[in-house]
Amino acid sequence: MARPAAPAVTIRRWTSGKWAEAPDAVVTEEPLQLLLDGEKLAVVMRTPGQDVELALGLLFAEGIIRSIADVTKLRVSAEADETEKAIRVERVFVESNQVDIVLASKARRKPERSMLASSACGVCGAQVIEDLRRDLAPLTAGDLIDPAILPGLVDKLRQGQGVFERTGGLHAAGLFDHGGQLVHLREDVGRHNAVDKVVGRLLLDGKLPASAHLLVVSGRAGYEIVQKSITAGIPLLAAVGAPSSLAVALGREFNQTLVGFLRGDRFNVYSGAGRLLR
Numbered sequence: 001m002a003r004p005a006a007p008a009v010t011i012r013r014w015t016s017g018k019w020a021e022a023p024d025a026v027v028t029e030e031p032l033q034l035l036l037d038g039e040k041l042a043v044v045m046r047t048p049g050q051d052v053e054l055a056l057g058l059l060f061a062e063g064i065i066r067s068i069a070d071v072t073k074l075r076v077s078a079e080a081d082e083t084e085k086a087i088r089v090e091r092v093f094v095e096s097n098q099v100d101i102v103l104a105s106k107a108r109r110k111p112e113r114s115m116l117a118s119s120a121c122g123v124c125g126a127q128v129i130e131d132l133r134r135d136l137a138p139l140t141a142g143d144l145i146d147p148a149i150l151p152g153l154v155d156k157l158r159q160g161q162g163v164f165e166r167t168g169g170l171h172a173a174g175l176f177d178h179g180g181q182l183v184h185l186r187e188d189v190g191r192h193n194a195v196d197k198v199v200g201r202l203l204l205d206g207k208l209p210a211s212a213h214l215l216v217v218s219g220r221a222g223y224e225i226v227q228k229s230i231t232a233g234i235p236l237l238a239a240v241g242a243p244s245s246l247a248v249a250l251g252r253e254f255n256q257t258l259v260g261f262l263r264g265d266r267f268n269v270y271s272g273a274g275r276l277l278r
Helices: 051-061 147-159 162-167 191-204 223-231 245-253
Strands: 008-015 018-025 030-036 039-046 071-077 088-093 098-103 171-177 182-188 213-217 236-239 257-263 266-271
Touching: 030 051, 039 051, 051 071, 051 098, 051 191, 051 223, 147 171, 147 182, 147 213, 147 257, 147 266, 171 191, 182 191, 191 213, 191 223, 223 236, 223 245, 245 257, 245 266
Parallel strands: 030 098, 071 088, 213 236, 236 257
Antiparallel strands: 008 018, 030 039, 071 098, 171 182, 171 213, 257 266
């Protein structure tokens, strides 16, 4: 049986000079052991749920796979409650928190390194920036996007964050169409994991590259978030927080529209402003 994403706990709360016991909820964080063809690949600290999406999204971001045809099957823990139409999922492991991705013989490439990922790590062992740029290509201009839709997307993202409302401890990534309609939303203790889950869903549905969509993330726009979204072909990335200098440089190099400080009725555009209607 899958573990709850926000288990209940009893806490002591200090309010107005007095102690009281009160119910609360905390976000679940557990390690997920990723294996590739039976060999240990990475340990990812994540919130349980959508582990298949997370594993596939991470491998896609790392350039190990490029379509669901690169994967023969996934072998997961016996307690996992996940099935997929696009790929065979076998529940075989006695120990919890494991996913083994079995590659097809024609798979693109196997990693040249092992990866150790935490909920705060999205680079996952890459040694140099050039390694991260190995498969990226500039995004095409695509359709123009109405900037007026952007301010309302954060509220739509927050309205869909059920676990965040109970815990206050999760990041979110929301995929929207160019009309501002929410397509997919994923939460996780790691902001990079949330993006990987969205990309993994698109991979399973055969909808990559996601050139007709935009991505909104609840935290800051770090280099790794930009890299993952460009790899997925997403032309616009908007973040509630600030971008880093490397994120801006990457957005400009690969023609992604990068929006930061999306709050209220304001936002800043750091790259790719030409994709927004004037």
